[in-house]
Amino acid sequence: MHLIIMRHGEAGWHTLDQQRELTEHGRHEVATVAADIARSSWRPSRLWVSPYIRARQTAAIVAEVMNCPVTEKPFLTPDDDPGQCLDALLETDTSPLMIVSHMPLVGALSTLLVDGHRQGIPFMTAQAVVLDMPVVGPGCADLKTQFLP
Template identity: 70%
Template sequence: MQLLIMRHGEAASHSVDQERTLTDFGRQQAAETAARIADSSWRPAKIWSSPYVRARQTAAIVSEILNCPVEEKAFITPEDDPGLCLNALLEHQQWPLLLVSHMPLVGTLSTLLIDGHREGVPFATAQATVLDMPVVGPGCADLKTRFVP
């Protein structure tokens, strides 16, 4: 099973975090990362997106380039527990899956799946990481590649 974990593109400042929108540069970043994914063997069957505006916008750009459906998931916002996402991944059937979310969740979910802890690794804006795992679980994934705009 392959899981692509992607951070949203660069976002503008806003007083309400959930309403932050992508900058022009952030849209360009998302398109560049999507184009790199499109040129690889890691094309997703489905995209899960955070409901925050910047993640939805990133997912929409990626979806258009990869011709892949998007589904919003309320449990992948910045401060959500990566364990909630892990539980949902256990039930998921359509692989590969691309998850578009935020720091610190993308970092903590990645380290939970790769190393079995929640220390968290940094993600650049619009960076995507490909994990390969025989089963979904802490410490079960191998890092295969990264796509950075």
């Protein structure tokens, strides 16, 4: 399985966390990364996204560039357990799949899949990493590349 994990673009701080929206800069950095991914061999066939507004806005930009469907997943919010996402990954055969979510979840999930523990690595806004997993499980992924805004 090929998995792309992306953090949402830069968001404003003027409202409740779940309702924060992308800034103009955030929209631009997401569009830049989405275009880079679209030109690569890692183009996703489906996106999973957090229900928070900034992640949904990020996924909408990516989906428009990639022309792929988006599915909202309730277990992709900032403080969710990456184990819930791992369980869902075990049940899907979609590949390449892209997940659009938040820190600290994206860092914790990436670290769980690559190193087998949950001490998350940092992600910049709109950063995406590509993981290759012959078998879906903790410590089973190799980091292939990353895309930065």
